[in-house]
Amino acid sequence: MEDLCCIRLGLAWLIWSIRRVCTLAVDSRPNIILIVADDLGWNDVSFHGSDQIPTPHIDRLAKQGVVLNNYYVTPICTPSRSSLLTGRYPVHLGTQHNVLYATEPWGLGLKEQLLPEYLNGLGYTSHMIGKWHLGFFDRKHLPTRRGFKSHFGYWTGHADYFDHTAQEWTEWGLDLRDDDELVRNLTGHYATDLFTDRAVTLIANHDKSQPLFLYLAHLAVHSANQYDPLQTTRRYYERFPHIRHPGRRLFAGMIAGLDESVERVYHALVRAGMDNNTMIIFTTDNGGPAAGFDDNYANNYPLRGVKDTLWEGGVRGTAFIWSKLLAKPRRQSTQLMHISDWVPTLLSAAGQKLNDKKLDGIDMWSSLSNGGPSPRKEVLLNIDHERGIYALRRGQYKLILGTTYNGDWDGWYPPEGETSRTRTEERATTICGPVPKVRATSCQPMRSACLFNVEKDPCEHTNLADDKPEVVQRLMNRLKAVNATVMPPRNVPADPQGSPRLYGYAWSPWKE
Numbered sequence: 001m002e003d004l005c006c007i008r009l010g011l012a013w014l015i016w017s018i019r020r021v022c023t024l025a026v027d028s029r030p031n032i033i034l035i036v037a038d039d040l041g042w043n044d045v046s047f048h049g050s051d052q053i054p055t056p057h058i059d060r061l062a063k064q065g066v067v068l069n070n071y072y073v074t075p076i077c078t079p080s081r082s083s084l085l086t087g088r089y090p091v092h093l094g095t096q097h098n099v100l101y102a103t104e105p106w107g108l109g110l111k112e113q114l115l116p117e118y119l120n121g122l123g124y125t126s127h128m129i130g131k132w133h134l135g136f137f138d139r140k141h142l143p144t145r146r147g148f149k150s151h152f153g154y155w156t157g158h159a160d161y162f163d164h165t166a167q168e169w170t171e172w173g174l175d176l177r178d179d180d181e182l183v184r185n186l187t188g189h190y191a192t193d194l195f196t197d198r199a200v201t202l203i204a205n206h207d208k209s210q211p212l213f214l215y216l217a218h219l220a221v222h223s224a225n226q227y228d229p230l231q232t233t234r235r236y237y238e239r240f241p242h243i244r245h246p247g248r249r250l251f252a253g254m255i256a257g258l259d260e261s262v263e264r265v266y267h268a269l270v271r272a273g274m275d276n277n278t279m280i281i282f283t284t285d286n287g288g289p290a291a292g293f294d295d296n297y298a299n300n301y302p303l304r305g306v307k308d309t310l311w312e313g314g315v316r317g318t319a320f321i322w323s324k325l326l327a328k329p330r331r332q333s334t335q336l337m338h339i340s341d342w343v344p345t346l347l348s349a350a351g352q353k354l355n356d357k358k359l360d361g362i363d364m365w366s367s368l369s370n371g372g373p374s375p376r377k378e379v380l381l382n383i384d385h386e387r388g389i390y391a392l393r394r395g396q397y398k399l400i401l402g403t404t405y406n407g408d409w410d411g412w413y414p415p416e417g418e419t420s421r422t423r424t425e426e427r428a429t430t431i432c433g434p435v436p437k438v439r440a441t442s443c444q445p446m447r448s449a450c451l452f453n454v455e456k457d458p459c460e461h462t463n464l465a466d467d468k469p470e471v472v473q474r475l476m477n478r479l480k481a482v483n484a485t486v487m488p489p490r491n492v493p494a495d496p497q498g499s500p501r502l503y504g505y506a507w508s509p510w511k512e
């Protein structure tokens with residue numbers, strides 16, 4: 001009798017323990033807020049040292065979390081977003097060559113599994129706000145068919161911050177959707193604030209029995225339409241009387257909106273009691289369009305190059321991760337990381353180890369949380385043989401062959417309108433070391449591969465190709481090995497049937 005009682009008690013205890021472990025496991029799935037800034041440069045946030053455009057709210061979260069200072073993205077929008085959501089390199093998705101232009105009937109392949117789909121499998125509810133840019137020519141490619149329960153935002157690559165129309169060459173139309181329905185009544189509402197309002201509402205109304213995945217892909221700080229590219233509100237603009245350059249000042253206003261957005265999203269999480277179990281990831285999609293590139297005035301200084309180049313200014317991304325779940329927060333990480341790592345990293349944090357050979361992304365969760373060496377040794381920066389451009393980083397070295405725009409955007413571009421030039425130069429020297437006398441001429445990537453030690457020389461001043469032919473050869477062999485696995489680009493020519501004129505001047509799916 002006593003024995004039986006013991007067994008019963010033992011069983012009850014066992015069941016209780018198993019339940020408890022299960023509940024804990026379930027409760028440990030963190031909410032994930034993935035904030036993507038569009039076209040934000042290395043030198044556009046004050047946590048990288050610039051005092052020209054203060055970003056106090058972004059900085060506070062960055063400093064409480066882990067700042068990712070050795071983190072690579074791809075040089076333009078569509079490749080970066082496709083890699084971010086699939087965990088694969090653009091060359092393995094066919095998205096490595098150029099962005100998706102709005103009348104082209106293609107998109108991210110339907111066979112790919114996307115981050116929200118993975119997370120939904122673990123019981124998450126996934127929502128998206130903002131820019132898609134991965135295909136909308138037919139409904140099957142829309143975010144609402146690809147794992148997101150809702151989408152409030154736009155489908156093309158950019159839009160007007162106030163009237164929400166997008167212009168591409170001679171085509172022009174409205175591009176704001178709420179769950180695929182056209183939104184006509186929000187003209188005059190500033191896009192950054194509008195998207196933030198929606199994020200705050202979503203968080204406040206979130207049913208906490210399920211973890212939340214929110215993909216907040218801002219329009220900021222991309223340029224709007226060509227006829228009025230830089231747009232901010234008076235409230236944001238007036239914070240920057242010290243910036244004398246009109247373009248850079250407008251741009252600073254756009255950043256201020258983004259900074260306020262991060263603050264409001266954070267407070268919404270605190271109010272909802274979700275901040276203890278949430279990860280906020282903040283990342284740019286590519287380097288900044290500096291010095292008037294794309295009609296914009298972002299900045300990557302002292303890094304070299306701009307958006308759409310494979311110099312560090314084009315691909316070393318501004319990013320951080322904030323979470324109370326990080327074991328060793330409050331640090332600057334030099335762990336090598338790539339944008340494709342988020343899929344396995346976030347799934348790992350949510351309790352699922354992905355073991356899929358197709359993925360190029362590497363699970364960084366343990367090393368991001370605990371510090372220690374990065375499991376990643378190499379980053380393919382891109383292969384685009386239609387344009388003859390190749391770059392790869394392995395360990396401390398980076399090989400670059402070929403260049404965009406015939407070398408026109410291969411320089412170093414200090415921020416416009418800065419009051420203290422000496423401070424800018426001082427900061428640059430801290431990061432780059434002293435600038436050698438012969439530099440620009442020593443590397444001609446159109447003729448032959450250049451080699452940089454980007455650990456010692458992140459500003460890519462000194463081409464080591466002649467000194468270290470064996471390293472060039474080693475990296476070249478790696479590039480060739482990856483080159484053999486490249487998928488043909490998915491890009492197809494524009495289709496006149498995609499013109500928004502045919503749909504009441506609204507960008508719309510045009511194929512079934």
Ligand SMILES: *[C@@H]1O[C@H](CO)[C@@H](O)[C@H](O)[C@H]1NC(C)=O
Nearest residue numbers: 178181183184185186187189
């Ligand atoms: C816009 O229209 C939607 C749908 O009819 C409505 O719910 C919303 O309140 C409107 N917003 C504004 C600012 O008028």
Ligand SMILES: *[C@@H]1O[C@H](CO)[C@@H](O)[C@H](O)[C@H]1NC(C)=O
Nearest residue numbers: 270272273274275276277324
């Ligand atoms: C979050 O964690 C802190 C510290 O452990 C605790 O004081 C607070 O009550 C927690 N808040 C919620 C909403 O769980």
Ligand SMILES: *[C@@H]1O[C@H](CO)[C@@H](O)[C@H](O)[C@H]1NC(C)=O
Nearest residue numbers: 385390401479480483484486
């Ligand atoms: C990469 O492969 C393509 C063929 O797929 C070839 O044309 C090109 O020369 C290769 N590039 C390098 C650097 O090996």
